[in-house]
Every structure is written in structure tokens, then in C-alpha cells.
Amino acid sequence: MSTGFERDPDEFARGARAVVVYPDMGGSSRDADARLEETAGLAVAIGVEVVEKVAFRLRQPKPGTLIGSGQVEALAETVRDSELQLAVFDAALTPVQQRNLEDALKCKVIDRTGLILEIFGERARTAEGRLQVELAHLDYQAGRLVRSWTHLERQRGGFGFLGGPGETQIEADRRLIRDRMARLRRELDQVSRTRGLHRERRQRAPWPVIALVGYTNAGKSSLFNRLTGSDVMAENLLFATLDPTLRQVSLPGIDKAILSDTVGFVSELPTQLVAAFKATLEEVVSADLLIHVRDIAHPDSEAQRADVEKVLSEIGVAEETPRFEAWNKIDLLEGERRDEVLALAAAREDVMPVSAVTGEGVEPLIDAVAAKLTQGHRRYTIALDPADGAGAAWLHQHGEVLEQSIDGDRVIYEVRMAPRDHERFVTRGY
Structure with missing residues (x-):
């Protein structure tokens, strides 16, 4: 039995000419054009040439092919006329639907989950x-x-x-x-x-952990590089970052903190990936503070925010975990739109408008993060022997030394630090 498609159906062809198909069943927070653009971007991210983009309105999904028979015929004609080798469906296809569509279209068919898995496998x-x-x-x-x-x-x-x-x-x-x-x-x-x-x-050290989270291509890696001086891969490409990266940073009043750059989220993230990346995502779950990086210039920024919050909830991030929203890419906004975004950000304490490319707003973001992490810190007066260099170094490393003076044979430090750090210092349990 021949389907006209004789190569291994699991072999993914780079450079394939493709059509992106969005079966619109209603209920999505994005319009069809936005869904098509995102899926086309995912396909381009692994070297597929997107030639056509088609949306079909579905009243009822068909068990055998998902889309209706007339829509299958129209799609087959598009595949044939444009000499396409691949059809990318922005939907979850059952094995039967995938096989039947390949038979009917005479080309390779891949669904959203398969596409994202291909990207992750390559990255x-x-x-x-x-x-x-x-x-x-x-x-x-x-x-x-x-x-x-x-x-x-x-x-x-x-x-x-x-x-x-x-x-x-x-x-x-x-x-x-x-x-x-x-x-x-x-x-x-x-x-x-x-x-x-x-x-x-790290908790024994203790160094606070800050995790950057956000929708894929929101600019997390660019902001990570800006904050740490690193050169993590940062491109205008969906899922440019896959493996987590940790770097040490210094913040006002905090000598050392750990900044984590994580894999970007996406709408309808395959459950297989959420489960498989549990070990990686544990860095997010256990973080002391989250910076939710948003592409504020994207037309679907609000829908992307909702998708990210949904994934954070699914992986077990506590609602009380402190977080900021970094409204990134404000350098792409102009005129009234820019003024509107800046006004909205100014009205909220948990939002900082930034540009990871130009550096605009990054310093205020750093100050806000440091203030949040040091919230609850108290001022302590600590007297040390001048020969206690290790103790003095520890105070400088784990607290903010406000004043330093000499009183007789003692050195007096005025230090702002977390109560738990003060207790550890007093008991020398560090």
C-alpha cells in the first residue's frame, strides 16, 4: 500500500517547503492571523520555508482528519499546486488523523507538539x-x-x-x-x-535565586546578558534558549545573587515537555524572585502573559513568590503607544519598562529587585576585633555595611541584613 510518501515519516526535512494550517475551533485568546504567524515562526526556527498559511473555521472536529473533507481537498490542492513537502498543523493531531492527512495530502504532516519537539531536539x-x-x-x-x-x-x-x-x-x-x-x-x-x-x-550560603521567565522570544536571554555581562545565545528566534544558564550577579545591598535564564514558554506547551523538563523548571519553582519578561511591543503580549502564568501555576510556582514584570522592547514603541505603556507601568509597583537592547530602564529594575529581596532587612550594630578579617568580609558579603568606625580596641559596623543572616553571624553558623 503506497501513500506517495515513501521516506521515513519521522524524518524531518530541513528546508522543506511548507503550509501552516490553523484549524480555528474558537475559544482562542488570539485571532487566526496571530496563531498562524506564531506557528510559522516556530517552523522557520528549524529551517522550514513557510510558503502558505491557511486558517480553516471548524464547527466540529472530524475524528478521521480533524478538518472537513472539503477543507482537506482544498489543502491538497494547495500542497500540489505549490509543490509543498510539509503541512504543519497548529493543533494536536491523533495518530489516525496524522496518518489520514498524510494519505490525503501526499506530504509529511506534523502537529504543534511534534513541531515543538523538533525544535527542542535541535536546540x-x-x-x-x-x-x-x-x-x-x-x-x-x-x-x-x-x-x-x-x-x-x-x-x-x-x-x-x-x-x-x-x-x-x-x-x-x-x-x-x-x-x-x-x-x-x-x-x-x-x-x-x-x-x-x-x-x-546555595540556600545555606545563602544566595537569593532570581529566575527569568517569559514567553519564548520575549527577550529573556538579552536581558540576562545585559544583567550579567554574559554572552548567552540571544537571537530573534523562538526557543533560542533551551538549556538553563546560571550566573552570579551583584545587586545593591546584596553582594551575590544567582540569576537563572530558563526555557521560554509557549501557548499550549506540550504536556510531555512540561513533564520532561521538570528538573529544569525546578529552578523556577524554588526561586526567591521571578522576573517575568514580556515583549510589550507584541500585539498578543497580554495573551502571552496569561499563557506564562498558566504554566507557572502548572509547575507549582507559589502565588506568593515575589515577582516583577519586565516590560521589554520598549525601544520598539513610538508616540502615543509608548506614552500609554509607560503610564500603565508607572501606575504599578510590580512593573518595570525596560529595553534589554539599549539598556533603558535596566538600572531601575535592578534597584527594584534588590529592594524586594532586601525587604524585611534590619539594621544591626556589630562590634568586631580588628583581627577578625573573616568576620568583616562576611558582613560585607552578606549585608550592606552602612557605617564603619573604631571604638577603642573594637571596630563597629552598622550593617543592614536579613534577620536570618544576623543570627547565622552571631552563632557563626556560616
Whole structure:
């Protein structure tokens, strides 16, 4: 049985000419054009050439093909006339729908989850990132084995998916996938335990952890670079950052803090990825403060904010975790729109307008973050022996030394610090 699509259906072709399809079933906070643009951006991020973008209004999704038969015919005509090799659906397709659409369109079909997994697979650089992506991909692929092993139809010489030696092969592959997933989960559990040990060490130090979160391409890495002087990959590209990056920063009144750049979120983030990246996202869950970086110049900025907050809730970030919104890319705003955004930001204590590119607003953001982290700090008078260099260094490192004077044979320090730090110093439990 031939579908006209003979290569491995799981082989993703870079440079493929594609059509992006949005089945509009209503209920989305974005309009069809915005959804098409975002999905086209995801496709371009892995080298796909988007030739056509099509939205179909659906009253009722079809079990076999998701879209209606007339829409399938119209799409097949577009694929044929434009000589396209790929159809990217901005929706979740069942294995049956994916297979039927490939039969009808005579081209490769990939859904939103598969597309995001392809991007993550290409962007993973660290061993941990590759483990997480492989686990997510295997979880996604486990239900698609029947579709994946189309070459087995020729092996068993028949139609359908019952009987024959190919069925044994499919079951064997399912078992291999289950075994591999179990091994990956054990390895990621070890990663999670290691991260936990690192966090415990930081908490004993204690250095506050600040996590940058936000929608993909909101400018988190650019802001991270601006705050730390690093050169983390920062491009106008969806999911440019995948593996987490930690850097040490100094803030007013805080000698050392840890800043974490995390993977960008996206609407309808595949559940497989949320589960697989649990170890990475634990850095966000345990952070002392979140900076939610928003692309305030994007027309769907408010919808993106809601998507990010939804993911934060799903991964277990406490509502009481202190957070700021960094309204990034204000350098792209002009005239009345810029004035309006700045006025809205000025009316809120938890919002700081910034430009990671020009540096505008970054210093006020740093001051606001430092003030929030040092909130509740008290002023203490501490007398030290002049020879106690280690104690003096600790005070400078973990507190803000306001005044320093000499009284007889003692050095008097006026220090603002957290009560827990003062207690640790007094008991020398550091």
C-alpha cells in the first residue's frame, strides 16, 4: 500500500517547503492571523520555508482528519499546486488523523507538539537537555508506533494493522521505548537530586535565586546578558534558549545573587515537555524572585502573559513568590503607544519598562529587585576585633555595611541584613 510518501515519516526535512494550517475551533485568546504567524515562526526556527498559511473555521472536529473533507481537498490542492513537502498543523493531531492527512495530502504532516519537539531536539546542547528532549519525544512517539512503522506493511504483505510478523516488531519497539523511558527517568531523577543538592548549598550560603521567565522570544536571554555581562545565545528566534544558564550577579545591598535564564514558554506547551523538563523548571519553582519578561511591543503580549502564568501555576510556582514584570522592547514603541505603556507601568509597583537592547530602564529594575529581596532587612550594630578579617568580609558579603568606625580596641559596623543572616553571624553558623 503506497501513500506517495515513501521516506521515513519521522524524518524531518530541513528546508522543506511548507503550509501552516490553523484549524480555528474558537475559544482562542488570539485571532487566526496571530496563531498562524506564531506557528510559522516556530517552523522557520528549524529551517522550514513557510510558503502558505491557511486558517480553516471548524464547527466540529472530524475524528478521521480533524478538518472537513472539503477543507482537506482544498489543502491538497494547495500542497500540489505549490509543490509543498510539509503541512504543519497548529493543533494536536491523533495518530489516525496524522496518518489520514498524510494519505490525503501526499506530504509529511506534523502537529504543534511534534513541531515543538523538533525544535527542542535541535536546540538541546547539554546532556541533561538531550535527556529531557528524548524522554518527551519517546512519550509522544509511543502512541504513534503504528504510524511510524509503515515499512512493516510491506513486511507482512497485507493491509491494516493486525496479524503478521510486523505486529511482533511493533510490540517489541513499544517495549524498547518503555524500557528506554524508564532509564531516562532514572537519569533525570539523578539530575533532579543533584540540582536539589546545589540548591541546598546555595540556600545555606545563602544566595537569593532570581529566575527569568517569559514567553519564548520575549527577550529573556538579552536581558540576562545585559544583567550579567554574559554572552548567552540571544537571537530573534523562538526557543533560542533551551538549556538553563546560571550566573552570579551583584545587586545593591546584596553582594551575590544567582540569576537563572530558563526555557521560554509557549501557548499550549506540550504536556510531555512540561513533564520532561521538570528538573529544569525546578529552578523556577524554588526561586526567591521571578522576573517575568514580556515583549510589550507584541500585539498578543497580554495573551502571552496569561499563557506564562498558566504554566507557572502548572509547575507549582507559589502565588506568593515575589515577582516583577519586565516590560521589554520598549525601544520598539513610538508616540502615543509608548506614552500609554509607560503610564500603565508607572501606575504599578510590580512593573518595570525596560529595553534589554539599549539598556533603558535596566538600572531601575535592578534597584527594584534588590529592594524586594532586601525587604524585611534590619539594621544591626556589630562590634568586631580588628583581627577578625573573616568576620568583616562576611558582613560585607552578606549585608550592606552602612557605617564603619573604631571604638577603642573594637571596630563597629552598622550593617543592614536579613534577620536570618544576623543570627547565622552571631552563632557563626556560616
